[in-house]
Amino acid sequence: MERRTHRRQGSFEIRSEAERTRVELSGRLTVRDLPSLEAALREIDGEGPVEFDLASAESIDTSIAWAIDAARQRFDARQAEVSVTSAAPNVAQVIETVTEARPTPEPAEPGAPWLTALLSRIGAGVVGMGALLTEFAGVFGMFLARVAQSIIRPREFRLTALVHHCEAVGLQAVPIVALMSFLIGVVLAFQGSAQLRQFGAEVFVVDLIAISILRELGVLLTAIIVAGRTASAYTAAIGSMKMRQEIDAMRTLGIDPGHALIVPRVLALLLMLPILGLIADAAGLFGGALMSWMELGISPAMFATRLVEGTNVSNVFVGLVKAPVFAILIGVIGCQAGLKVGSTAESLGRMTSSAVVAAIFAVILADAIFSIFFQQIGL
Template sequence: MLSPVAAEAGKSTGPAALTGKVTLSTLAQCQDKLSHLAGSDELDLSGVTALDTAGAWAIAAFLAAEKAKGRTVKITGASSAQSLLLDTVSEAMPPTRKRRRRMPHHQAGDELAQLGKAVSVFAAGMGETLGFLGLVILRLVRAVLHPSRLRVTALVHHMHQAGLNAVPIVALMGFLIGVVLAFQGASQLQQFGAEIYVVDLISISMLRELGILLTAIIVAGRSASAFTAAIGSMRMREEIDAMRVLGLDPIELLVLPRVLALVILLPVLGFVANMAGLFGGGLMAWIDLGISPGMFTTQLLVNTSVTHALIGLSKAPLFALIIAVVGCYQGMQVAGNTESLGSRTSRSVVVAIFLVIVVDALFSIFFAVWGI
């Protein structure tokens, strides 16, 4: 029980005293009494019968608060054990930090700073990804020079997972895109009596641009995320570190088979999307415009060059390289928690799709400039 303090509440200076137990059980009462001792220049502890760490913390906090106000309170009447406890608790308390006043910033300046930071982080990430790409190419060259180092079993497995399993969704996507192109093109070309040219619209659009681009986007969403999740999970379980300890190369074991699998099969998936798109477009042209399959095939062979198909499929290996490298790189960057795994998986899909679209635009500009 605490006795009344010697100093009156309204007195600014003078001695004050605490008596009785200053422990955890009376901590609330101690803090209340100490709050009334502000301004005292001396604190007498001769009447304190029990003092524990909680009570010493309350007294030390009171002394620190008074010191912050520019006043020094002297402790008197404390036993050697109480003085030692007070000194120990005072030394263990964190130093008081003065809050720095933040200068007001203009909102536009803040937004510009955030934009600059985002661009810097993106540029740094792209630089690291390019370095990772160089490492993958180096391992690929070594595998070409020493074919026995290539894991054929892993390559076939990833060809099946990332390539053959994607055929149904790619074929369905191509078929529906062909139907949409035929339907929309027919509604416009009928106004000019040029319904027959819907064949050219479908064939050139699918073979040159849409077929391989949409296939790459689907594969980026499907395979890039799968690569990141698989490699990221292995990194979380420290399996990649275990590989390095055993003298095995994670790039050669985990990354290279996935890259080669996509490079080999993305052109095949692009071809499947092209054929499905032409079939869907021809079916819709037959139903909506009355263009028979024979007439559709004749118009396709006469006015559509095989060059368009070759141009479209020529982009596939580069798209596959981008998707696989981004997905594997993001997996290698996963930290040891599930939040990082989810964040990196989402980022791999976004970055892969963004780069595929950018590279496709560059291809289109290049072919337009050279008249191909």
């Protein structure tokens, strides 16, 4: 095989001899010669020696040197002998510089055994959870300390901010909470009637609805809805202020961020979540009563009578006593995530999403603990 290419001042020629391939470069080769030179070098096959003869090369640029070095690596991989001969000092210097500058991949570290990797991930998760619990305790302690200070010095308490957050957390959440609970009551009544009708026990659908709504689903679904809309709002608001360095400005002006940002938000949740829970209970019972009337013919008067006779007031207590705990969890997690936001919008989005997930998980976990506790004490 013999190939010759002329490009302006530079040229190259590839000769295939009996057991050797000779690549002769001459003149001044630049990046304009790179495409044809690289294509020609890739067509060289066989495992015989390859010689780059640069005796006639007056100069080359870094692109030509890169093509020679890349070809040399390919030939070395095929265990073919490669040599560069008769290069002028300036040409040899360019080739040497490019060869030294080419990054060499680091050898891959041997992978750890799967059991070691699994235990490592579990350990990292446990350590991360411990750090999150420590941060949660710090923010919760800040909240308690600032509340105590507000009791001692009432003038520091921000009533206007509390009223504003009560409206945002409570009043604006009433439609979605009521609608969700109403639909849950409808679904429970419809599904319960379909199952209880098989045993002629349709009237017990009232007990099913009352216990499910009052004891568990009413306050739990309310807390999940509030966690989704309020925890994200708290994180976004506080995180945006931190990104714009408004929290640092507040400290410079002598304004305590705990008093101004955390106390009104968490207190608003403490006040509004039990009220939202009561609204959810009422809406769920109304939805269940409506569906029972339509599906089973249980009149509202009969529904109310059965509700009073078959439902203990302790079910209402068990449901509502969870609300303040859920409120603290949602509020503190939202504020904690906001305080952890960095200086980028990506950090704000990541922490907002993390706050919603963490708040919902904490609410469900707390509800499970409450259920076990009340079951153990017989309530």
